[in-house]
Amino acid sequence: DQQVKQNSPSLSVQEGRISILNCDYTNSMFDYFLWYKKYPAEGPTFLISISSIKDKNEDGRFTVFLNKSAKHLSLHIVPSQPGDSAVYFCAASASNDYKLSFGAGTTVTVRA
Amino acid sequence: DSGVTQTPKHLITATGQRVTLRCSPRSGDLSVYWYQQSLDQGLQFLIQYYNGEERAKGNILERFSAQQFPDLHSELNLSSLELGDSALYFCASSARGTHQETQYFGPGTRLLVL
Numbered sequence: 001d002q003q004v005k006q007n008s009p010s011l012s013v014q015e016g017r018i019s020i021l022n023c024d025y026t027n028s029m030f031d032y033f034l035w036y037k038k039y040p041a042e043g044p045t046f047l048i049s050i051s052s053i054k055d056k057n058e059d060g061r062f063t064v065f066l067n068k069s070a071k072h073l074s075l076h077i078v079p080s081q082p083g084d085s086a087v088y089f090c091a092a093s094a095s096n097d098y099k100l101s102f103g104a105g106t107t108v109t110v111r112a
Numbered sequence: 113d114s115g116v117t118q119t120p121k122h123l124i125t126a127t128g129q130r131v132t133l134r135c136s137p138r139s140g141d142l143s144v145y146w147y148q149q150s151l152d153q154g155l156q157f158l159i160q161y162y163n164g165e166e167r168a169k170g171n172i173l174e175r176f177s178a179q180q181f182p183d184l185h186s187e188l189n190l191s192s193l194e195l196g197d198s199a200l201y202f203c204a205s206s207a208r209g210t211h212q213e214t215q216y217f218g219p220g221t222r223l224l225v226l
Contacts, residue, residue: 004154032212043114043202043217044155051212089154095211098168099145099157 003027004092006103014111019077021106023090026071030092034100035064035075038087047088048075080110115139116205116218124224130191133221135203137184141216143167143209144186146178149200149220161186162209193225 005024013019021035031052036044050057050064050073057064063076077084090103115138125131137144146158157170161180172178175193180186190197200222204215 002154034214036217041219043116043118043204043219045114046214046216049214091155093211098143098160098209098211099170100147100155100215101157102147102154104154 002104003030004090004101004103006088006090006106008106009104010107010109012109012111013080015082016079019075019080019084019108019110021075021077021088021090021108023073023075023103024071025073025092025101027092027094027101028071029094029096030101031095032093033064033066033073034091034093035062036089036091037084038089038105044089077108080108082110082112084108085110114216114218116203116216118201118203118218118221120221121219122222122224124226125193126226127193127195129193129225130189131193131223133188133190133201133203133223135186135188135205135218137186137203137205138216141205141207142184143206144180144184145204145206145215146172146186146188147202147204147217149202150196151199155202158188160209167209190223195225198223198225 034049035047091100143162147155158172160168206213
Protein backbone atom coordinates (compact mmCIF):
# COMPACT_ATOMS: atom_id res chain seq x y z
CA ASP A 1 0.00 0.00 0.00
CA GLN A 2 1.87 3.03 -1.33
CA GLN A 3 0.84 5.95 0.87
CA VAL A 4 3.32 8.35 -0.70
CA LYS A 5 3.33 8.62 -4.47
CA GLN A 6 5.67 10.29 -6.88
CA ASN A 7 3.93 9.85 -10.19
CA SER A 8 6.70 11.20 -12.39
CA PRO A 9 9.56 8.69 -12.56
CA SER A 10 11.78 11.17 -14.36
CA LEU A 11 12.25 14.85 -15.10
CA SER A 12 14.64 16.55 -17.51
CA VAL A 13 15.35 20.26 -17.12
CA GLN A 14 17.78 22.71 -18.61
CA GLU A 15 20.49 24.17 -16.42
CA GLY A 16 19.37 27.46 -14.87
CA ARG A 17 15.66 26.68 -15.15
CA ILE A 18 13.28 25.60 -12.41
CA SER A 19 12.79 21.94 -11.48
CA ILE A 20 9.42 21.08 -9.94
CA LEU A 21 8.99 17.70 -8.32
CA ASN A 22 5.61 16.54 -7.13
CA CYS A 23 4.47 14.20 -4.40
CA ASP A 24 0.99 13.07 -3.32
CA TYR A 25 0.02 11.25 -0.15
CA THR A 26 -3.06 9.41 1.00
CA ASN A 27 -2.62 9.14 4.77
CA SER A 28 -4.29 12.11 6.46
CA MET A 29 -2.26 11.41 9.61
CA PHE A 30 0.98 12.47 7.89
CA ASP A 31 2.13 15.76 9.33
CA TYR A 32 5.85 15.93 8.61
CA PHE A 33 7.35 15.74 5.16
CA LEU A 34 10.91 15.52 3.90
CA TRP A 35 12.76 15.48 0.63
CA TYR A 36 15.91 13.45 0.15
CA LYS A 37 18.35 13.41 -2.74
CA LYS A 38 20.20 10.26 -3.70
CA TYR A 39 23.20 9.76 -5.96
CA PRO A 40 24.07 6.29 -7.28
CA ALA A 41 25.96 4.13 -4.77
CA GLU A 42 25.24 6.57 -1.94
CA GLY A 43 22.62 6.81 0.77
CA PRO A 44 19.78 9.36 0.67
CA THR A 45 20.86 12.84 1.71
CA PHE A 46 18.41 15.07 3.57
CA LEU A 47 17.45 18.20 1.63
CA ILE A 48 14.56 19.98 3.26
CA SER A 49 11.54 19.31 5.45
CA ILE A 50 8.19 20.87 6.27
CA SER A 51 5.74 20.49 9.10
CA SER A 52 2.02 20.47 8.41
CA ILE A 53 1.61 23.71 10.34
CA LYS A 54 3.39 25.48 7.47
CA ASP A 55 2.64 25.68 3.78
CA LYS A 56 6.09 26.69 2.62
CA ASN A 57 9.69 26.21 3.67
CA GLU A 58 12.71 27.61 1.90
CA ASP A 59 16.40 26.77 2.09
CA GLY A 60 18.61 28.38 -0.49
CA ARG A 61 17.69 27.11 -3.93
CA PHE A 62 15.19 24.61 -2.49
CA THR A 63 11.59 25.41 -1.57
CA VAL A 64 8.98 22.92 -0.47
CA PHE A 65 5.28 23.74 -0.75
CA LEU A 66 2.58 21.84 1.12
CA ASN A 67 -1.11 21.79 0.18
CA LYS A 68 -2.80 19.85 2.96
CA SER A 69 -6.28 19.96 1.50
CA ALA A 70 -5.01 18.39 -1.72
CA LYS A 71 -2.59 16.08 0.13
CA HIS A 72 0.12 17.31 -2.19
CA LEU A 73 3.60 18.69 -1.81
CA SER A 74 6.16 19.89 -4.28
CA LEU A 75 9.84 20.68 -4.31
CA HIS A 76 11.11 23.58 -6.37
CA ILE A 77 14.78 23.86 -7.26
CA VAL A 78 15.78 27.25 -8.64
CA PRO A 79 18.04 27.56 -10.51
CA SER A 80 18.76 23.94 -11.43
CA GLN A 81 22.43 22.99 -11.61
CA PRO A 82 24.18 19.95 -13.13
CA GLY A 83 25.00 18.70 -9.62
CA ASP A 84 21.27 18.45 -8.92
CA SER A 85 21.04 15.45 -11.25
CA ALA A 86 20.01 12.67 -8.86
CA VAL A 87 17.01 10.69 -7.63
CA TYR A 88 14.72 12.67 -5.34
CA PHE A 89 12.57 10.94 -2.75
CA CYS A 90 9.59 12.39 -0.97
CA ALA A 91 8.99 10.99 2.54
CA ALA A 92 6.36 11.47 5.21
CA SER A 93 5.72 10.56 8.81
CA ALA A 94 2.72 10.63 11.10
CA SER A 95 2.56 11.76 14.71
CA ASN A 96 1.67 8.23 15.84
CA ASP A 97 4.42 6.59 13.81
CA TYR A 98 8.13 7.31 13.81
CA LYS A 99 9.00 5.61 10.54
CA LEU A 100 9.30 7.39 7.23
CA SER A 101 7.12 6.33 4.31
CA PHE A 102 8.87 6.96 1.02
CA GLY A 103 7.73 7.57 -2.52
CA ALA A 104 9.32 5.63 -5.37
CA GLY A 105 11.50 8.55 -6.39
CA THR A 106 11.90 10.92 -9.34
CA THR A 107 15.09 10.92 -11.38
CA VAL A 108 16.11 14.47 -12.26
CA THR A 109 18.49 15.15 -15.13
CA VAL A 110 19.80 18.67 -15.53
CA ARG A 111 20.95 19.36 -19.10
CA ALA A 112 23.77 21.79 -19.79
CA ASP B 113 29.06 12.50 4.69
CA SER B 114 26.07 11.95 6.99
CA GLY B 115 28.15 10.51 9.84
CA VAL B 116 26.31 7.18 9.65
CA THR B 117 28.58 4.29 8.70
CA GLN B 118 27.59 0.90 7.35
CA THR B 119 29.64 -2.20 6.71
CA PRO B 120 30.15 -4.01 4.47
CA LYS B 121 29.45 -1.95 1.35
CA HIS B 122 28.84 -5.03 -0.75
CA LEU B 123 27.94 -8.58 0.14
CA ILE B 124 27.52 -11.55 -2.18
CA THR B 125 26.21 -14.78 -0.75
CA ALA B 126 24.18 -17.86 -1.62
CA THR B 127 20.60 -18.82 -0.94
CA GLY B 128 20.06 -20.33 2.48
CA GLN B 129 22.96 -18.48 4.03
CA ARG B 130 22.97 -15.97 6.91
CA VAL B 131 24.56 -12.51 6.89
CA THR B 132 24.99 -9.66 9.33
CA LEU B 133 24.91 -6.01 8.34
CA ARG B 134 26.39 -3.45 10.68
CA CYS B 135 25.54 0.21 11.30
CA SER B 136 27.09 2.90 13.47
CA PRO B 137 24.86 5.93 14.02
CA ARG B 138 25.94 9.56 14.01
CA SER B 139 27.68 10.65 17.17
CA GLY B 140 25.04 11.47 19.78
CA ASP B 141 22.13 9.83 17.96
CA LEU B 142 20.23 7.31 20.06
CA SER B 143 17.88 5.90 17.46
CA VAL B 144 18.63 3.64 14.52
CA TYR B 145 16.32 2.66 11.66
CA TRP B 146 16.72 -0.03 9.00
CA TYR B 147 15.25 0.29 5.51
CA GLN B 148 15.27 -2.00 2.48
CA GLN B 149 15.32 -0.80 -1.12
CA SER B 150 14.62 -3.51 -3.66
CA LEU B 151 14.98 -3.04 -7.41
CA ASP B 152 12.65 -0.29 -8.67
CA GLN B 153 11.15 0.11 -5.21
CA GLY B 154 11.13 2.97 -2.78
CA LEU B 155 12.65 2.54 0.63
CA GLN B 156 10.66 0.23 2.89
CA PHE B 157 10.93 0.59 6.65
CA LEU B 158 12.01 -2.55 8.47
CA ILE B 159 12.62 -1.74 12.14
CA GLN B 160 13.58 1.01 14.58
CA TYR B 161 15.61 0.90 17.79
CA TYR B 162 15.99 3.54 20.42
CA ASN B 163 18.75 3.34 23.03
CA GLY B 164 18.91 -0.43 22.77
CA GLU B 165 15.19 -1.12 22.74
CA GLU B 166 13.01 -2.01 19.77
CA ARG B 167 10.58 0.85 19.18
CA ALA B 168 8.76 0.12 15.94
CA LYS B 169 8.48 -2.66 13.43
CA GLY B 170 7.59 -2.45 9.78
CA ASN B 171 7.42 -5.08 7.07
CA ILE B 172 10.29 -7.10 8.45
CA LEU B 173 10.32 -10.80 7.65
CA GLU B 174 10.57 -13.32 10.46
CA ARG B 175 13.85 -14.49 8.93
CA PHE B 176 15.27 -11.05 9.67
CA SER B 177 16.20 -9.75 13.10
CA ALA B 178 18.04 -6.77 14.48
CA GLN B 179 19.49 -5.45 17.68
CA GLN B 180 21.09 -2.30 19.03
CA PHE B 181 24.03 -2.68 21.37
CA PRO B 182 25.03 -0.59 24.42
CA ASP B 183 27.49 1.38 22.28
CA LEU B 184 24.45 2.19 20.06
CA HIS B 185 25.67 0.43 16.95
CA SER B 186 23.12 -1.85 15.36
CA GLU B 187 23.19 -5.10 13.44
CA LEU B 188 20.64 -6.49 11.02
CA ASN B 189 20.72 -10.26 10.69
CA LEU B 190 19.26 -11.87 7.59
CA SER B 191 18.95 -15.65 7.60
CA SER B 192 17.76 -18.40 5.24
CA LEU B 193 18.42 -15.96 2.45
CA GLU B 194 16.34 -16.06 -0.71
CA LEU B 195 16.96 -14.54 -4.13
CA GLY B 196 14.33 -11.91 -3.39
CA ASP B 197 16.32 -10.61 -0.45
CA SER B 198 18.80 -9.07 -2.87
CA ALA B 199 18.49 -5.35 -2.21
CA LEU B 200 20.11 -2.27 -0.81
CA TYR B 201 19.86 -2.08 2.97
CA PHE B 202 20.10 1.35 4.52
CA CYS B 203 20.58 2.33 8.10
CA ALA B 204 19.52 5.75 9.34
CA SER B 205 19.89 7.48 12.67
CA SER B 206 18.25 10.34 14.50
CA ALA B 207 18.85 12.05 17.80
CA ARG B 208 15.86 10.96 19.88
CA GLY B 209 13.87 8.73 17.53
CA THR B 210 10.86 10.95 17.89
CA HIS B 211 8.39 12.44 15.50
CA GLN B 212 9.41 15.32 13.22
CA GLU B 213 13.07 14.45 13.40
CA THR B 214 15.33 14.22 10.39
CA GLN B 215 16.74 10.79 9.78
CA TYR B 216 20.29 10.71 8.40
CA PHE B 217 21.16 7.80 6.16
CA GLY B 218 24.28 5.74 5.76
CA PRO B 219 25.72 4.74 2.37
CA GLY B 220 23.97 1.37 2.42
CA THR B 221 24.96 -2.26 2.04
CA ARG B 222 24.26 -3.86 -1.32
CA LEU B 223 23.31 -7.51 -0.81
CA LEU B 224 23.29 -9.94 -3.72
CA VAL B 225 21.93 -13.42 -3.10
CA LEU B 226 22.85 -15.94 -5.79
